[in-house]
Amino acid sequence: MQANMVMAINDALRIAMENDSKVVLLGEDIGKDGGVFRVTEGLLAKFGEKRVIDTPLAESGIIGTSVGMALAGLRPIPEIQFAGFMFLGFSQLVNHAARFRSRSRSTLTVPMVVRTPVSGGVRTLEHHSESPEVYYSHMGGLVVVEPSSPYDAKGLMLSAVKLDDPVVFLEPTKLYRLFKQDIPDGSYEVPIGKANVLREGNDITIITYGTMVNVVQKTVDAKKVDAEIIDLRTINPLDTRTFVESAKKTGHVVIVHEASESFGAGAEVAARIAEEAIYELDAPILRVASPSLPYPFPGYEKYYLPNEKKIAEAIDKSLSS
Amino acid sequence: MVVKQVFDDKIEYISIIDENGNADAALFPKDVDDALVLRMYKRMGFARDFDAKLLSLQRQGRAVTYAPLLGEEATQIGSAFAMGEKDIFVPSFRQHAVQIERGIPLELLFIYWMGFEEGCVVSKPLRYLTNAVPVSTQLPHASGIAFAQKYNNTGAAVVVYVGDGGTSEGDFYEALNFAGVWKVPLVVIIENNQWAISIPRAKQSAALTLAQKAFAAGIEGMQVDGNDVVAVYKAVKDAIRRSLSEGGPFVIEAITYRMGMHTTADDPTKYRDSSDEAIWKNRDPLLRIRKYLSAKNLWDDDKERELHEENVKTLDAALEKAEKFVPDPSSVFKNVYSFMPDVLSSELSAGEAAGYWLGD
Known part of the structure; x- marks a missing residue:
């Protein structure tokens, strides 16, 4: 089927619900409205109000009740309408979802997938453009994934639903309808915890994910540089091996993400490469990310966000050193 | 112009056995006989002995910071006895x-x-969860577990506990609100022990009762004498039955008193008047049932001593087993995910190689 990311995730949710009656969806406006981005469109009509639940407007309530449902054997897929609102449910994620397995020595598990749209570039209001992946990755216990294509979105969702761990599933708003891809009609899985080598190359390794994947691809195509492009796909736990091996091969590393630079995922990736491969590098590891400040109003986001020019300059700088 | 009353409700308070051990015959529940009162009394005695044991272990450095239950035995034992076999308990x-x-x-x-x-x-x-420390965050779990009971038609209710301080948290209201909309079998017990560490009940909320917070979520609430084990038993049993048969949550505010400290790290003399403590000493939940049972010749000093000795034996035997527990440091790595990520396995093996996880 030809699908954009919205259609791909919608299809994955449908398949997951058909395969397992324990899967329930809950969130604000996900029923008749089909979600503000229409990701759950048509699912209420197909599965009914018992399994597609319009909830009161309360993010901690949505995530906290999902934790309870999961403890009791259901497999909830809560939707948080925007990543900026998810912080109201942060306590439930870090204090409970992330900890139930370890604090019960695996006798209690929280199999749930918290979906939320992330990142900017879509000229929307405050609190609708954040890239929060690192908050959820830092404490351990949560799996954090972020697809960059319709194919990966469907496959990662179908993997996430089967996983007996809490998964934070980050959906880049900008990519929801940016392009369509031919993806399989039926069920398939994209492995969690495995990075994707999107392009093999010998001169430089570019490690990225989410909204920046296609920007990196365009930059590399335009520059005709022999770059290896790695899409992390899973932010936590990181597939360290894939990018460390690539760094050893090329000796040049640029890390690109939309989230702000300080304490970002790029810092973790850079540290891992430094620890395991620094003597095999020919240049300092460079990062291209947003400045270390709160996400600005939409009028300023074009200055704030990484773009092809900034990435191209980093590639040149790395290759010239 | 129209002026009409659009909301009206009330909170009832029930107490059955008073401080002197006198029972209200009219209110006394039909399904409670003296044998049950005696069993509940004995278990309150066990709870108090358990509490004393933990307090002593903490003072000896053999237990971590502990939150004593002293004074709250009736609320806990009455409600525990009211639960059915399948019901799920969230503390x-x-x-x-x-x-x-x-x-x-x-x-x-x-x-x-x-x-x-x-x-x-x-x-x-699943019959229970274990402790939730962040305050009130267990309430949404309870609503979600109750949802799952309704979803799977299990016939089980969920009984969740929260303190008076916990009713000020957002999760308390969110959980009640969800449960109200979903009409799930949930009983919320507000174990109002009058103190949230050093903050007295009056500073916690301007609401006359904490039970009335249920109304904001469209559900019913009541108060019960939390130091009267029979009244608590009745209130919780009725609430569980209602929550299952009428399909909806229920809030019970049990009025009790934290006779001890918040935790072993706390010193109530800094903020609490001893005259307050003296009033509640007379309302001791064990004392009144002892009077009730003694008046019926069902209890005496010898029985009390025997019970205590038996409790201590049981506790010591369990403690002896527990203290044989051998910690396995690798278990903290092996139970984080359903799989073992590379980063954790390398941290574990590096720690093992360096001897960090071998103990003292």
Whole structure:
């Protein structure tokens, strides 16, 4: 089927619900409205109000009740309408979802997938453009994934639903309808915890994910540089091996993400490469990310966000050193 | 112009056995006989002995910071006895007596208070959760678990506990609100012990009762004498039945008193008037039932001594087993995910190679 990311995730949710009656969806406006981005469109009509639940407007309530449902054997897929609102449910994620397995020595598990749209570039209001992946990755216990294509979105969702761990599933708003891809009609899985080598190359390794994947691809195509492009796909736990091996091969590393630079995922990736491969590098590891400040109003986001020019300059700088 | 009353409700308070051990015959529940009162009294005695044991272990450095239940035995034992076999219990962090009655092995409780996750292992099917420390965050879990009971038509209710301070948290209201909309079998017990560490009930909320907070979520609430084990038993039993048969949550505010400290790290003399403590000493939940049973010649000093001796033996035997527990540091790495990520396995093996995980 030809699908954009919205259609791909919608299809994955449908398949997951058909395969397992324990899967329930809950969130604000996900029923008749089909979600503000229409990701759950048509699912209420197909599965009914018992399994597609319009909830009161309360993010901690949505995530906290999902934790309870999961403890009791259901497999909830809560939707948080925007990543900026998810912080109201942060306590439930870090204090409970992330900890139930370890604090019960695996006798209690929280199999749930918290979906939320992330990142900017879509000229929307405050609190609708954040890239929060690192908050959820830092404490351990949560799996954090972020697809960059319709194919990966469907496959990662179908993997996430089967996983007996809490998964934070980050959906880049900008990519929801940016392009369509031919993806399989039926069920398939994209492995969690495995990075994707999107392009093999010998001169430089570019490690990225989410909204920046296609920007990196365009930059590399335009520059005709022999770059290896790695899409992390899973932010936590990181597939360290894939990018460390690539760094050893090329000796040049640029890390690109939309989230702000300080304490970002790029810092973790850079540290891992430094620890395991620094003597095999020919240049300092460079990062291209947003400045270390709160996400600005939409009028300023074009200055704030990484773009092809900034990435191209980093590639040149790395290759010239 | 129209002026009309659009909302009206009331909160009832019930008490059945008073401070002198006198029972109100009209209110006394039909399904409670003296044998049951005696059993509940004995279990309140066990709870108090357990509490004293933990306090002593903490003072000796053999247990971590502990939250005593002293004074709250009737709320806990009355409600625990009211639960059915299938009902699911969700605690905050002070319901040790309920944990014991719901069948959590004493040995595990000791291991928990010695500071090990292995004390929180839970058996299947799900009948309880273990302690939730962040305050009120367990309430949304309880609503979600209650949703699952309705979804799977199990016929089980969920009974969740929260303190008076916990009713000020957002999660308290969110959980009640969800449960109200979903009409799930949930009983919320507000174990109002008058103090949230140093903050007295009056500073916690301007609401006349905490039970009335249920109204904002469209559900019913009531107050019960939390130091009267029979009244608590009746209130909780009725609430569970209602929550299942009429399909909806219910809030019970149990009025009790934290006779001890918030935790072993707390010193109530800094903020609490001893005259307040003296008033509540007379309302001791064990004292009134002892008077009730003694008047019927069902209890005396010898029986009291025997009970206490038996309790101590049981507790010591469980403690002896618990103290044989051998911690396995690798277990903290092996139970984070359903799989072992590279980063954790390399941290574990590096730590093992360096001898960091070999103990003292």
